[in-house]
Amino acid sequence: MRGSITWWLLVTLTVLVSMALASKDYYKILDVPRDAQKAQIKRHFKKLSRVYHPDKNSGDEAASQKFMEIANAYEVLMDDEKRSIYDRYGEEGLKNGGGGGHGFGGGGDPFDIFSHFFGGGHGHRQAQEKRGPDIAIPLEVTLEDLYNGAVIEVDVSKQVLCDHCHGSGARRPEDIHTCNTCDGRGMVIKRAQVAPGMFQQFQQQCQACDGKGKITEHLCPSCSGHKVRRGNENYSIHIERGMNDAQKIILDEEADEYPDTIPGNVIFVTRTAPHPVFERRGNNLYTKQHITLIEALAGFKKTMTQLDNSIIELEREGVTQYGFVQTIKGQGMPLQENHSRHGDLFVEYQVIFPTEVDSETIEYLKKGSTFAPDNGPKLVHQEL
Ligand SMILES: *[C@@H]1O[C@H](CO)[C@@H](O)[C@H](O)[C@H]1NC(C)=O
Ligand SMILES: *[C@@H]1O[C@H](CO)[C@@H](O)[C@H](O)[C@H]1NC(C)=O
Ligand SMILES: [Zn+2]
Ligand SMILES: [Zn+2]
Numbered sequence: 001m002r003g004s005i006t007w008w009l010l011v012t013l014t015v016l017v018s019m020a021l022a023s024k025d026y027y028k029i030l031d032v033p034r035d036a037q038k039a040q041i042k043r044h045f046k047k048l049s050r051v052y053h054p055d056k057n058s059g060d061e062a063a064s065q066k067f068m069e070i071a072n073a074y075e076v077l078m079d080d081e082k083r084s085i086y087d088r089y090g091e092e093g094l095k096n097g098g099g100g101g102h103g104f105g106g107g108g109d110p111f112d113i114f115s116h117f118f119g120g121g122h123g124h125r126q127a128q129e130k131r132g133p134d135i136a137i138p139l140e141v142t143l144e145d146l147y148n149g150a151v152i153e154v155d156v157s158k159q160v161l162c163d164h165c166h167g168s169g170a171r172r173p174e175d176i177h178t179c180n181t182c183d184g185r186g187m188v189i190k191r192a193q194v195a196p197g198m199f200q201q202f203q204q205q206c207q208a209c210d211g212k213g214k215i216t217e218h219l220c221p222s223c224s225g226h227k228v229r230r231g232n233e234n235y236s237i238h239i240e241r242g243m244n245d246a247q248k249i250i251l252d253e254e255a256d257e258y259p260d261t262i263p264g265n266v267i268f269v270t271r272t273a274p275h276p277v278f279e280r281r282g283n284n285l286y287t288k289q290h291i292t293l294i295e296a297l298a299g300f301k302k303t304m305t306q307l308d309n310s311i312i313e314l315e316r317e318g319v320t321q322y323g324f325v326q327t328i329k330g331q332g333m334p335l336q337e338n339h340s341r342h343g344d345l346f347v348e349y350q351v352i353f354p355t356e357v358d359s360e361t362i363e364y365l366k367k368g369s370t371f372a373p374d375n376g377p378k379l380v381h382q383e384l
Contacts, residue, residue, distance in 0.1 A: 160231035164222035182206035242336035283343030
């Protein structure tokens with residue numbers, strides 16, 4: 001029995017190796033090591049898809065091909081079952097519907113048998129990772145951006161893992177060995193004689209490996225073993241219509257990268273630049289309009305330009321008092337939850353008085369009915 005399993009394993013592994021060589025290397029496509037955890041795979045996928053996404057490369061056949069390749073590799077490596085089939089049988093195994101064509105008789109999933117041999121998958125995928133700190137970045141937006149929606153390109157400088165060693169600091173994965181001095185524990189037990197015939201045991205950090213439990217034989221030539229470098233990443237931030245000031249836009253796990261750590265989030269916080277015409281309060285817009293004395297007295301028709309360059313009609317009949325506020329329904333900001341609904345626009349009128357009036361006009365006005373100082377109630381001053 002034992003012998004036959006060994007033989008069977010050998011044959012299978014040989015088949016495996018030849019198949020894996022023939023097919024596409026999903027790990028290379030996503031630029032991750034073979035023992036990469038899901039978080040790392042996800043990060044690399046996101047990074048690559050930002051570059052190759054069809055949205056950014058319309059009409060570019062090569063980019064679209066590459067994107068499909070990346071997406072396919074990602075789908076397989078994020079699925080424990082598919083990944084383990086791929087690891088063992090390569091791309092071919094996935095095409096054959098999960099290795100069913102390999103002739104395992106006698107019932108039972110062949111991968112169950114494998115996982116017994118290899119101790120339940122690779123083990124590394126379940127490992128818990130630490131989480132790095134979030135970073136908040138103010139994002140200056142205009143009122144036009146918030147009214148119309150916008151895509152803002154931001155170049156974020158941050159710490160990234162070394163591309164060459166993926167943060168291991170070693171030239172190759174094989175260059176990392178378990179420390180012999182401490183057997184990988186990072187601690188050694190020391191015995192000291194405290195009195196004749198009396199010994200005390202105590203633990204000490206292993207000096208051979210600095211308590212890491214591992215020794216790197218050859219450092220990564222790219223980062224000299226530092227594991228990280230300064231890098232940058234370009235993000236396209238989508239500003240949704242009606243977004244608020246100080247609103248948070250969260251990019252999952254995009255903050256500084258550290259070895260064996262899930263990056264924190266990058267949090268963009270919108271900050272609205274002051275606008276020369278409009279002021280926003282909630283979903284409403286406020287503005288001031290100047291009118292001449294004649295317009296204040298006789299009424300007017302005017303236009304002003306909305307934040308999307310459409311035209312707003314302003315119309316008044318009769319007298320408009322200084323400081324009068326006209327409400328224009330539906331000309332405020334679009335609502336974030338429903339873009340076809342808007343707040344209101346409040347227009348405050350400020351009357352520009354003439355700097356001087358000639359005496360003839362004054363005489364005329366004094367003679368003429370309603371403006372004369374002692375001519376009854378029609379001379380209505382604004383009651384403040
Ligand atoms: C980000 O964009 C800038 C210019 O907009 C460019 O110089 C830089 O190479 C880009 N960085 C990446 C990582 O694509
Ligand atoms: C959005 O508002 C419009 C106009 O008030 C309404 O007809 C529509 O049903 C709303 N849509 C949603 C999803 O609430
Ligand atoms: Zn490196
Ligand atoms: Zn050690």
